[in-house]
Amino acid sequence: MSEWKTDEHVGHSRRLTIPHKHEGERVLLEVLPPSLERVLDLGTGDGHILALVLDAVPGASGVGVDFSPPMLT
Numbered sequence: 001m002s003e004w005k006t007d008e009h010v011g012h013s014r015r016l017t018i019p020h021k022h023e024g025e026r027v028l029l030e031v032l033p034p035s036l037e038r039v040l041d042l043g044t045g046d047g048h049i050l051a052l053v054l055d056a057v058p059g060a061s062g063v064g065v066d067f068s069p070p071m072l073t
Helices: 021-031 048-056
Strands: 038-042 061-065
Touching (some): 021 048, 038 048
Parallel strands (some): 038 061
């Protein structure tokens, strides 16, 4: 069984401890094409990156997919 399917493992947010996280997010948003219409986020986790992209591109739609019920919760 994958550890990402357990509430205990998912409960520890690693996103807050990733070095240079904000810089990486900024670069991602800089390279998005302005004509972006649809986004597919595989392994979306809690949907943080998908939300950033959809906030940055008005009118775009997105789908987040993850195999971990605790992450999607």
